[in-house]
Amino acid sequence: MDIDSLIDALIEREGDYADHPADRGGPTRFGITEAVARANGYAGAMRALPLDTAALIYRRLYWTRPRFDAVAERAPAIAAELFDTGANMGPKVAAAFLQRALNALNRGARDYADISVDGLVGPATLDALDGFLRHRGRPGEAVLLKAIEALQGERYVRLAEGRPANEAFLYGWLANRIG
Structure with a gap:
């Protein structure tokens, strides 16, 4: 896509x-x-x-600037999720979910080094993603996607718990943003 x-x-x-x-x-x-x-x-x-102004904003702020386009070259499904999550929660939050999931899935840094969770997709994050895909292959992309979505879902629930007004949005967030 x-x-x-x-x-x-x-x-x-x-x-x-x-x-x-x-x-x-x-x-x-x-x-x-x-x-x-x-x-x-x-x-x-x-x-x-x-509509074209909205599309340009999405492309620039939520795809190119956070370097999700570079992720797409390696793992298109992950990039698609990062784009959607970034548009909803902010690109740094989405990138941090990727970084946290990569760190948790590197088997104690045996497959590739841990990376900083700074919410920025740079060379270290891309190297870790490459290492993950090298060790886990294409089936690993689906597992990484599940990990990112789990972090996203937990954040939505936490937002609703922390601010009752957000309960108005929780069902839609879970129904339309995860999976």
């Missing part, structure tokens, strides 16, 4: 305009919050945010 398809699928999941009273992000269109739109030069009404 290429980035254009991932963006299309994400925008379809996110829907058009929303301004849920319990959503700290405020008004959104196509899943882009007003703060993100403004930080990326959009000055108009959120209800009028153009």
Whole structure:
């Protein structure tokens, strides 16, 4: 799946305009919050945010800048999950899930060295991913994906437990963001 398809699928999941009273992000269109739109030069009404502007923001902030495109060259399913998670929770959170999962799956650093969990996909993270795939092969990609999704699910539950207003979103997060 290429980035254009991932963006299309994400925008379809996110829907058009929303301004849920319990959503700290405020008004959104196509899943882009007003703060993100403004930080990326959009000055108009959120209800009028153009689809192509949203797609450009997703590509730049949630695919290219966090280097999920480099992950896609190695493990497309992992990159797709990181893109979706990054758009929902932030790219650094998504990258940290990958790093934590890689550290936990390296069999005590026998398969490849532990890496810093800094939320940045750099050479060390890509080397660890390469090491994981070298030792576990393509079937390992599905296991790594499960580990990332488990971390994501735990975070959603923790968000709902920590702020009762987030319970309004928990079912949808689990139904539409995991698996």
